[in-house]
Amino acid sequence: MSQHAGPRAESTHHRLYEFAKAALTRIFVHPYATVCELYCGGGVDAEKWDEAQIGHYIGIDGSSSGISQRREAWESQRKAYTADFFELDPCMEDVEIHLKDQTNPADLVCCLKNLQLCFETEERARKLLFNVSSLLKPGGYFFGITPDSSxxxxxxxxxxxxxxxxxxxxxxxxxxxxxxxxxxxxxxxxxxxxxxxxxxxxxxxxANDISPEIHCLVHFPSFIRLAREAGLEYVEIQNLTEFYDDNRAQFAGMIMNFGPNLVDPRGRLLPRSYDVLGLYTTFIFQKPDPDVAPPLTTPLLHDVTYIQDEREWQVPVTTVWRDDEKSVPVEPPPGLGKISEQKGILGPGPAELRFSEAL
Incomplete structure (x- = not known):
C-alpha cells in the first residue's frame, strides 16, 4: 500500500480515514471487477483502484469540479482500467437515466463519504438506495463508511x-x-x-481542521428498512475500532503505511487512534442473487431488546414505529458467512452483535 501524501493526510483523522477506505477496498474489490463509487469527487486516493486491479470504474458525483478532479486523477494514471464519469447527485436523480442501456453494471457499489448527507430527509435516503440497487448486479455488495451515529x-x-x-x-x-x-x-x-x-x-x-464538516445522523434501523425496500439485504454495521480489532492480523502492517503513531508495536490502536476511528462505522449490504442461492433473509430481532434501548435514542413519542424499524439483528446474518468464506478476512465474532447493543 502506497504512502498517502498531501496536507490532509498529515492529520490523524485523515490518515486513519484513508486507512479504513483502503482496508475495505482490500476486502471487497477483486481483480477485473466493475466498481461504482458514489460521491467520488476529488482524486486524493484514486490510486487504490489501480492497486486493486479493477476492470472498470464508474464515478458519480454531484459536483462538476469533483468529477473533473476525479477524471484528471484517472487520466494521470497508467489507465489499467476503463472509466466512466457522471455528474449527478445519486440521492436526488435517477442514475438509470444517465447510464442509459447499462442495466445493473456494477459488481460493487461503494460510498466512502457523504452517505450521512443523504439522511437529511427520508426521500433522499430512499432515492440513494434505489439507485444503488439499480447499479448493482445480483450478488453484488454495497459497502462504505459513515459516522457512527450510535x-x-x-x-x-x-x-x-x-x-x-x-x-x-x-x-x-x-x-x-x-x-x-x-x-x-x-x-x-x-x-x-x-x-x-x-x-x-x-x-x-x-482539532487540526480549519472548518467543521456538516453531517446528519444516520438512523440505522431506518437505513436497514429503506435498503430492504430497495432490494438490498443487511449484512453488517460495525464500528471501525471493532472492524480493525477483528482483522488486526491482516491490517496491523498495512496501517503503518499511513504514518507513525497510530498503533503500538503489537498493532493495537493507540488511544488517540481509537478515539478518532471510533467515530466511524462500516456498513455492508448485499443484493441477493436468486440464481445462485436463496435470497438472504433479514434477521429478526426481539422487540424487547429495542424497547429497552429506545430510551438512549429518545425518539419522539409522537413517532409511529413500523415493525421493521424496531428490528435489529441478534445473530450474524447469513450473508456475513459468505464474505468470510470468499474474502478470508471478515470473520464471525462478538462484533456482529454490536448493532443491537449500541442502539
Whole structure:
C-alpha cells in the first residue's frame, strides 16, 4: 500500500480515514471487477483502484469540479482500467437515466463519504438506495463508511445525563449541545434530547481542521428498512475500532503505511487512534442473487431488546414505529458467512452483535 501524501493526510483523522477506505477496498474489490463509487469527487486516493486491479470504474458525483478532479486523477494514471464519469447527485436523480442501456453494471457499489448527507430527509435516503440497487448486479455488495451515529448519540446522551445530574434542575430547559474530546468537537445545531429518524444535523470539527464538516445522523434501523425496500439485504454495521480489532492480523502492517503513531508495536490502536476511528462505522449490504442461492433473509430481532434501548435514542413519542424499524439483528446474518468464506478476512465474532447493543 502506497504512502498517502498531501496536507490532509498529515492529520490523524485523515490518515486513519484513508486507512479504513483502503482496508475495505482490500476486502471487497477483486481483480477485473466493475466498481461504482458514489460521491467520488476529488482524486486524493484514486490510486487504490489501480492497486486493486479493477476492470472498470464508474464515478458519480454531484459536483462538476469533483468529477473533473476525479477524471484528471484517472487520466494521470497508467489507465489499467476503463472509466466512466457522471455528474449527478445519486440521492436526488435517477442514475438509470444517465447510464442509459447499462442495466445493473456494477459488481460493487461503494460510498466512502457523504452517505450521512443523504439522511437529511427520508426521500433522499430512499432515492440513494434505489439507485444503488439499480447499479448493482445480483450478488453484488454495497459497502462504505459513515459516522457512527450510535456512538455519537451515546456520547451526547451521557453529556446530557451528566449535565442534568450537575444542574440539579437549575436550568431544566437548557440542553448541552456539544461533545468534546482532545481530537474533535461535535456540535448539534439544535439543542434537543430527541433523535428524529432523519434530519438531525451536527457539526464535526477535528482539532487540526480549519472548518467543521456538516453531517446528519444516520438512523440505522431506518437505513436497514429503506435498503430492504430497495432490494438490498443487511449484512453488517460495525464500528471501525471493532472492524480493525477483528482483522488486526491482516491490517496491523498495512496501517503503518499511513504514518507513525497510530498503533503500538503489537498493532493495537493507540488511544488517540481509537478515539478518532471510533467515530466511524462500516456498513455492508448485499443484493441477493436468486440464481445462485436463496435470497438472504433479514434477521429478526426481539422487540424487547429495542424497547429497552429506545430510551438512549429518545425518539419522539409522537413517532409511529413500523415493525421493521424496531428490528435489529441478534445473530450474524447469513450473508456475513459468505464474505468470510470468499474474502478470508471478515470473520464471525462478538462484533456482529454490536448493532443491537449500541442502539
Amino acid at each position: 456512538t455519537i448519540w451515546a456520547k451526547y446522551q451521557k453529556n446530557v445525563e451528566a449535565y442534568h445530574n450537575r444542574s440539579s434542575g437549575m436550568k431544566p430547559n437548557i440542553v448541552p449541545n456539544c461533545i468534546r474530546s482532545e481530537n474533535y468537537m461535535i456540535t448539534f445545531e439544535v439543542e434537543d434530547e430527541k433523535f428524529p429518524l432523519f434530519g438531525k444535523k451536527y457539526q464535526l470539527k477535528f
